[in-house]
Amino acid sequence: MIKKINPSGTEIWVRYFTLAAQRIEVGNDNLPVAVGYVNQGGFGTAAVKVDANGNQVWLNTDADGAYNLLLHAQLKMDPQNNIYLAAGTMTEMAICKVNSNSTSGWTLTMPGSYANGFDFGTENSVYVVGGNTAKIIREYHLCHVRFRKVLAQVKLQRLVQS
Incomplete structure (x- = not known):
């Protein structure tokens, strides 16, 4: 579900999707992208982008490929509106990139149980921290x-x- 609320707290619209959204971020195009599990009670990473009226722009139901990421910790967008998600596989830390056009960019894993967070460097690098x-x-x-x-x-x- 994605809900848009005006500054006074009044609901403007609400939209329901099959994915179980965990995180949301608004890009510099002022359009929100929600990321979560593929479905309620499921695992893996799905992402949906909606327009200003809540209509689906695109949907990626397999953003992380074969990794089936869990523990979605942090979501951020870069200046090009690419989406990055810090997560884990229960035995590895992970970071996943979804391109601004909805295609899966990449998913990387590294030793550790899950990624707690990340940030971008000035040269477009990604710094990841985790447990x-x-x-x-x-x-x-x-x-x-x-x-x-x-x-x-x-x-x-x-x-x-x-």
Whole structure:
């Protein structure tokens, strides 16, 4: 759903789409693009652009290709109205680009659990930050196993000494 509200809080229009929108951004053309999951309860990335009256300009139901991104964290548009989404795959951080004409640009993944955010550099580069939750969990389990092993060795030493 996308809803347009005037400055006094009155609804101008509301439009419903099959995608489960999570983020919205308005480009320098003053037209909104909503990005979310392909459908309610689903996964993957879909994007829809509407005109000033809420009519669909374009729809991309497979913006991330085979990645099926989750955890949509941040959406931004560059000066050319290309759309970028920080997200994750549960085991990797990801950033996805959708071109201003609705075609999928690219989706990149990198180590970590999901991307928390990003920003643009002056030379059109993209800087991405994110978590390493998957790594932290592995380290926690490894630490937990080491702790149990040390505890078991201490108990064994006490048994041998008594």
